[in-house]
Amino acid sequence: MRSLLAQLRAEVTMIFTNGETLFLTLGIPVVFLLFFSAVHVLPTGTAHPVDFLVPGILALAVMSTSMTALSIGTGFERGYGVLKRLGSTPLGRPRLLTAKIVAVLAVEIFQAAVLIGVGYLLGWNPGGPGGATALVGEALLAMVLGTAAFGGIGLLLAGTLKPLVNLAVVNALFVVLLLLGGMLIPLSKLPTWLADLSKVLPAAALSEALHGTLGHGTPVAARDWVVLAVWAVGAPVVAGLTFRWE
Amino acid sequence: MDHADTADPAARTAPDRTPAVECDDVVIRYGSTLAVDHLSFNAYRGEVLALLGPNGAGKTSTVEALEGYRPLSGGTVRVLGLDPGSDHTALVPRIGVMLQKGGVYPMLGPAQVLHLFAAYYEDPEDPDALLDLVGLGDARRTPWRRLSGGEQQRLSLALALIGRPEVLFLDEPTAGVDPEGRIVVRDIITAQRDKGLCVLLTTHELAEAERVADRVVIIDHGRLLAEGTPAELASGTADGSIRFSTDPGIDVAALAAAVGTGSAIAEERPGSYRLRLPDGADTPAAVASLAGWLAEHGLSLGDLRTGQSLEEAYLAITGTRSVPDPVTVDPPSGRRRRSRGRR
Numbered sequence: 001m002r003s004l005l006a007q008l009r010a011e012v013t014m015i016f017t018n019g020e021t022l023f024l025t026l027g028i029p030v031v032f033l034l035f036f037s038a039v040h041v042l043p044t045g046t047a048h049p050v051d052f053l054v055p056g057i058l059a060l061a062v063m064s065t066s067m068t069a070l071s072i073g074t075g076f077e078r079g080y081g082v083l084k085r086l087g088s089t090p091l092g093r094p095r096l097l098t099a100k101i102v103a104v105l106a107v108e109i110f111q112a113a114v115l116i117g118v119g120y121l122l123g124w125n126p127g128g129p130g131g132a133t134a135l136v137g138e139a140l141l142a143m144v145l146g147t148a149a150f151g152g153i154g155l156l157l158a159g160t161l162k163p164l165v166n167l168a169v170v171n172a173l174f175v176v177l178l179l180l181g182g183m184l185i186p187l188s189k190l191p192t193w194l195a196d197l198s199k200v201l202p203a204a205a206l207s208e209a210l211h212g213t214l215g216h217g218t219p220v221a222a223r224d225w226v227v228l229a230v231w232a233v234g235a236p237v238v239a240g241l242t243f244r245w246e
Numbered sequence: 247m248d249h250a251d252t253a254d255p256a257a258r259t260a261p262d263r264t265p266a267v268e269c270d271d272v273v274i275r276y277g278s279t280l281a282v283d284h285l286s287f288n289a290y291r292g293e294v295l296a297l298l299g300p301n302g303a304g305k306t307s308t309v310e311a312l313e314g315y316r317p318l319s320g321g322t323v324r325v326l327g328l329d330p331g332s333d334h335t336a337l338v339p340r341i342g343v344m345l346q347k348g349g350v351y352p353m354l355g356p357a358q359v360l361h362l363f364a365a366y367y368e369d370p371e372d373p374d375a376l377l378d379l380v381g382l383g384d385a386r387r388t389p390w391r392r393l394s395g396g397e398q399q400r401l402s403l404a405l406a407l408i409g410r411p412e413v414l415f416l417d418e419p420t421a422g423v424d425p426e427g428r429i430v431v432r433d434i435i436t437a438q439r440d441k442g443l444c445v446l447l448t449t450h451e452l453a454e455a456e457r458v459a460d461r462v463v464i465i466d467h468g469r470l471l472a473e474g475t476p477a478e479l480a481s482g483t484a485d486g487s488i489r490f491s492t493d494p495g496i497d498v499a500a501l502a503a504a505v506g507t508g509s510a511i512a513e514e515r516p517g518s519y520r521l522r523l524p525d526g527a528d529t530p531a532a533v534a535s536l537a538g539w540l541a542e543h544g545l546s547l548g549d550l551r552t553g554q555s556l557e558e559a560y561l562a563i564t565g566t567r568s569v570p571d572p573v574t575v576d577p578p579s580g581r582r583r584r585s586r587g588r589r
Contacts, residue, residue: 006365014353081348088313088343089366090409092335246315 004095011103014073021069025107029061029115036184037122043189054119054126055139055210056183059146061111063177063203066104066147071154071170074100079163084246104147112143126214135213138220142209145228149202152235159243177203182211199223202231266291266326266413266444267312273320274307274468281307283468284321289461291412294435294445296459298452300564304468305448306346309415312446313343325413339367342411344402346418350390356401357386360408367409380404381430395422403431407438414438416447420454432458456556466564476556479563488521488532491549492540504539505532518549 015021036042037050044052077083086096116124153173157166179185180194181203187195198204205227209220265288274282282304289295297305310316311323314330314337323330328337350359360373377383380400385393393401399422406414419435420428435458439445449455455462456476464472464479472479494516501521502511508524509532523532529552540547 003366006362010351010354010358010362013358014351018353076352080350080352081345082351084315085343085345085349085405087315088338088341089363090335090339091366 003091004099007091007095007099008102008106011099012106015065015069015103015107018073021073025061025065025069025111026114028064029057029111030118032060032184033057033115033118033122042184043186045186045188048123048125050119050122050124051126051215052186052211053184054115054124055214056207058112058115058143058214059181059203059207059210060178060183061115062108062143062146062206063150063181063183064174065107065111067150067154068170068174069107070100070104070151071158072167074155075158075161075163075166075170078158078245081246087245101151104151108143108147135217135219139210139213142206142213142220142224142228145232146202146206146209148233149206149228149231149235152231152237152239153202155243156235156239159239159245177201180204182207200227202228202235205231263290264327265289265324267295267446268324269308269312269321270323271321272308272311272318272323274304274311274316275319281468282311285465285468285470286321287463287470287473289413289444289446291444292439292442293460294439294447294458296455296462297446297448297465298455298459298462298560299448299450299465299471301450303450303466305450305465306417307468308465309417309446309448313341313415314338339409340412342406342409342414344399344406344414344416344419346421349402350398350405352391353389355385355387355389356382356393356397356404359390359401360404363405363408369410370408371410373408376404376407379434381427396424396427399423400427400430403434407434412443414443414445414447416445418449419447420449420451428454452557452560462556464560464563471563472559480556480559487552488523488529488536489519489549489551490521490536490547491518492545492547493517496543496545501536501539505535 015025033050033053036044036053040049042049042053046052074083083096087093154170157170157173161169180190180198180201182198183203187198187204187208190198199208205224209224209228212218212220212224267289269285269287272282272285273280285304285308287295297308299305307316311318312325312330314334317331325337326340330337354362356377357373360376364370364373377386380403382397382400382404385397388397390398390401399419403416403419406416414435416435420431423431435445435447439460447458459476461473461475462479463470494513496513496519498511498513498519502509505511505521506523506527509527510522512520512522514520521532521536523529533550533552537547
């Protein structure tokens, strides 16, 4: 337990003391939320963009932490031989993975608190005109599934690519999923073929789920549950099968 | 070398002294490449065993098999009586590992990393005392990636020691370390040996093996070529020669006659001579005659040496890849290895 707590503390410390990671996990989401709430350039289809932006940017925050930050950090640890070296300590892989997962969840809780706080300051009205927040449980479940899906994708890349290649690929993937994921730009604004493609990716499924539950007060669609669940199981399994520790 | 005689060969082979590290007929393959080829040796508590060989000899593969990183293609390994693969969880608290390179979070400083690793073990060493021991007390907060190569190696050594291990595996512990750092590393290694640890290290540097190891296992192409104390290895391939240097072009025939019947002298390089004595010759008497003849002729005497160094033994052994013929001490085929070995 002592080793798990020490590892968890180290993982969280490394996320919060690394400038790039901090910019990725907090800087970008908060800046996007502030900027696009004030500057109405996005086709959000609403007179009150913050209502669209908070759920979308919460999905973005989940993706940035569980996929991008986790993948870049793990990739470099693998490249520097840290994962290999930890293999000959009593820490063990289960505790190392547990520490990483809990660290990601802790950062996500912090991100959510900051983004929701900023959202309220900007006049966010959750659950649409009725103010329904009864679906917050569904939203949380969708975020957990999204974390598993994105974490699996991030570790799949970190465990197979060289650190610098991984850095480039995972950043590119972040931008692509950001644009195609309905986080800033509604899926309805995409060409039909692109929107159809997006709908089977975890980014769009998560942002749709959050837009529904936290934005319009509608439950998560069955298709989004299925997409999230398939990615949440499939990506970690494939990552586990292909991960190379050194 | 100076510790070679503290290890008593008789005690090592006594039946009640079980080896801390056992390699028995180990084979390691990577695809079609044979990295380790039926290698067997043991290492014991209270000794420093050096795996010595040129780059690519199979040293790291062997050590990583003992650390549980490499599956074996054949043979068995045991560390403290445990299988490094299947008994991994029971073994890791009892071993200390220093990888050939890396292994440390690049953004964390020595103090942070040592405190983190200390938390992995039941009864760790004091991280701050270890920092001072390896001479990193002034670099406590410097991120690993900004440490010099030697500082990184010393931090890795400290990390290997933090859990109070019974066996230390050190892969090239002095590679990239400056001369002062090397002394620190060597002192730590011998102090751990004196505390009763079994220290297994790899090196491609002869001088390092000669200085720090009680016993040396020489391997090349994954095979054991020779095993023994540095003194045993050097004398095992000795050829009863006396080497010396003086002015070039002396009258070797006259000198040989003065030294005694049956001796022969060759000038191997200008000013460098090798005097061969007949079997059973009295070496001290021959040295006295040699010195006397040179003095009579007003010549200086330098670099007088009987037997040979471990370096010559190593070159002979790895150069011929068999028990060497004493005459072929300078192997013409060993040039490349030689230059690397001397680095």
